[in-house]
Amino acid sequence: MEENGEIRPWDEMIPEALELIFNELSLQEKLNVIPIVCKPWGKVVAERVWKDIDIIEWGKLRNHDDRDRMLQMLINRSTSSLRKLCAYEISGNLMFSFIADQLIQRVYLHFIFTSASNLETLWLPRGQMTTSIVEQVAWKLSTVTNMDLSYCEILAPALEAIGRNCKSLxxxxxxxxxxxxxxxxxxxxxxxxxxxxxxxxxxxxxxxxxxxxxxxxxxxxxxxxxxxxxxxxxxxxxxxxxxxxxxxxxxxxxxxxxxxxxxxxxxxxxxxxxxxxxxxxxxx
Incomplete structure (x- = not known):
């Protein structure tokens, strides 16, 4: 890039501009392009581009295993900047096993709730979580302001836990x-x-x-x-x-x-x- 007659290195592009450019890419393009960018750009991507994850439409055409792997990978790439998470029919088995057995392994429920400090939007339509799990982890979602629990087979105690903990909803x-x-x-x-x-x-x-x-x-x-x-x-x-x-x-x-x-x-x-x-x- 050239500014005032001087050539500036591409790796010095302002983060806001990079964010705008990469957010114009489709999910598939992001997955193919982002891994091969230079380290300075990769850092910007990790902090900004993956903070909004929406794979609802993508997930409708995939099976549980594919959705689980994709969600785990994307949340892992978002580091601690996750702001929006929209996923279709997440697997209740992984979620339940993590909570019940108190695993430290990096299954995607762990990612979701350890990255939840900045989370504002959480859409999990047809999610297969149970009422008891929602009750146990609702306190970690206190920053969520926008939530979709459509078609989820959870009961009133789960909604009550969300209401009492998500004060900003x-x-x-x-x-x-x-x-x-x-x-x-x-x-x-x-x-x-x-x-x-x-x-x-x-x-x-x-x-x-x-x-x-x-x-x-x-x-x-x-x-x-x-x-x-x-x-x-x-x-x-x-x-x-x-x-x-x-x-x-x-x-x-x-x-x-x-x-x-x-x-x-x-x-x-x-x-x-x-x-x-x-x-x-x-x-x-």
């Missing part, structure tokens, strides 16, 4: 399967826990969770900073339109339209899903 995704799928049933206790322990939420998605009218209003009255509330498929929740306009006019509430609810109740088959549905927003 602002966004929670807890989307579940429609009841007719018969895959996993959730209880009203889970939504009550959210209302009592996650009062700083601004964004909450509870599609197909069991949500009574009482619990819905508990959440609305407890989470004073709430801006977005997704309750599609929560057919038990009946909202008082007058109360919504009077007390919660600043909250966007995404609901299943009445005509769709009627179709779900009247039909004996599995729910129909429409990509072009005009979902109903209340307030705002």
């Amino acid at each position: 602002k966004e929670l995704h807890r989307v579940m399967y429609p009841p007719s799928y018969g895959i996993y049933g959730n209880s009203e206790e889970e939504t009550r826990v959210i209302a009592t322990t996650m009062t700083k939420l601004r964004h909450l998605e509870l599609s197909y969770m069991f949500l009574s009218s009482e619990c819905a209003h508990e959440i609305l009255s407890s989470c004073l900073q709430l801006e977005f509330f997704d309750v599609r498929g929560c057919y038990e929740a009946d909202f008082d339109e007058g109360l919504l306009k009077e007390k919660y006019s600043k909250i966007s509430i995404l609901r299943t339209p009445p005509r769709i609810i009627y179709q779900q109740v009247a039909s004996t088959s599995q729910p129909r899903f429409y990509e072009d549905i005009d979902w109903e927003f209340s307030s705002r």
Whole structure:
């Protein structure tokens, strides 16, 4: 590089510029290119590029072993700078064995939670962790502000542990399967826990969770900073339109339209899903 008539070595490129360049690469390109860069660049990459790991879409096309190996490798490369971790259907067996046997080996659960001091975003949809494991390690996730536990077969005690330890949590995704799928049933206790322990939420998605009218209003009255509330498929929740306009006019509430609810109740088959549905927003 040339600056004021002088040639500057490439290894002196400012870290911010390198970060922007490498973040434009795909996951496969990063894996192929980064290992062969010079040491100064490699140091920048370790500190900056691997701090955000998102392999959800990649993981949907792989098996458990491939996902486990990739996650372990990427977290290892992130050193202690991990800020965002999004992974699909992580293996519950490795996680459980690490916690239960108190291993010191560098399996990827160890990486996740020893690197969690800077972690802000943790998305683990369809993760196969158990309730007891979440209860044991939730205290290590105190810095997390954005969490996705959709389709995870964990119970209310796990959510309670997260709520009591993740005091900075602002966004929670807890989307579940429609009841007719018969895959996993959730209880009203889970939504009550959210209302009592996650009062700083601004964004909450509870599609197909069991949500009574009482619990819905508990959440609305407890989470004073709430801006977005997704309750599609929560057919038990009946909202008082007058109360919504009077007390919660600043909250966007995404609901299943009445005509769709009627179709779900009247039909004996599995729910129909429409990509072009005009979902109903209340307030705002």
